[in-house]
Amino acid sequence: MTNFSKSLLAASVAFATLSPIAAAPAAAQVVKGIGVVSLPAVVANSNAYKVAQQQRPVTYKPQIDQAEARRAAISAQLQPLVDKFNKDRQANPNNPALQQQAAAIQQIQQSGQQELQQLIQPVALSEAYVTEQIEDKLDAAVQAAAKKKNVQLILDPTQGAVLYADAAYNMTQDVLNELNALLPTAQLVPPQGWVPRQVREQQAAQAAAQGQTPATNPPAAGGR
Template sequence: MKTLHHILLAAAMIAPGALVAGAATAQVGGVAVADPEAAVANSKAWATARTQIQTTYKAQIDQANARRQAISNELQPLVTAYQTAAAAPGATEASLRTQATAIQTREQAGNAELQRLTAPASRAQAYALEQISAKLPDAVNAAVRAKSVSLLLRPNAALFAQPTADITAAITAELDRTVPSVGITPPANWQPGQQGQQGAAAPAAAAPATNNRAPTGR
């Protein structure tokens, strides 16, 4: 989930130093790694919320999946025709522009349609994730204290780390303890970010309309 990463990254960075908070009180110096996004994604509250959302919004999600396939089927002959024209002798960007524009316009319209169809589910996902992510700094701090960690890094920031140095599971356990469940029905006036996260946006419940993007021409 690409957008999930951005939501959880924003949550983990609510306050500077959130991932190393508690270092000053660590009893024993130690370095550890943790993936805050994975900690939230692996939480029981998110697993339950995701299942509830898939059930509650099944009709909309099924409709979006059907439309995504239909849009892909509509685009495929256009893309094939474009590729054939692009391979023809003398093809230029100018001669291909009309076809490329038609493909891009249809794809954009398809994506907009899918976003409308999945908006309720996406909003519910964002609401659930925001509730869990609001507890992430506290969960990190608790895990850091329990493990006597003086420096906590993201896995991709460490050149090497033993598996035992990863405290992601400990953070998830703290989340499971402090936020065992969340609601999936946001208030009517709720907007992502109201609980303190900045830059949060609902993860798309539907993938882009198609992967058949037109080449840009010669």
């Protein structure tokens, strides 16, 4: 399983911890033409992202339940082995059998982790698919918000480019409004054979190095 499985299962946790979007004081004195936008906050607060987060546990309930049941089974299999290992180590730390016991436990853990990742892969793909649909609209949302606010320079504090900015410069809500208009909802289930952008770029680079034509993602089925 590729890095997207780890990235997207962690992405929802990271986005959930973001601070609420701050509104600018009505009487604030600001330099016109400059704005600050937190793109991660825009993504996390977008209608498309929040709706998908609500729908996913229902749509992928069979996969989630199967993974949870398998996780519990693996844990039940490991517990007596771990208990015996700890008991034997306490009785005789130099017992040569301890190394074999530890290796057996580690093997079961690694195999179980791979199995669980495979079971949950459709959920990770769904997260990647929704996020990519949102990212594809972000640039247009930023440009639309900048045009409406007559802003020529937009900075993203999450990229380390801003040390301080008054709340009056915050255009995150403006960009969020434009994004919600451009993408009210996102497709939850990716088409058959779809892979995330990072994987496509890797495949394209490998194909280019070999002088081949890279494969393309299948078109999305239905409308948003």
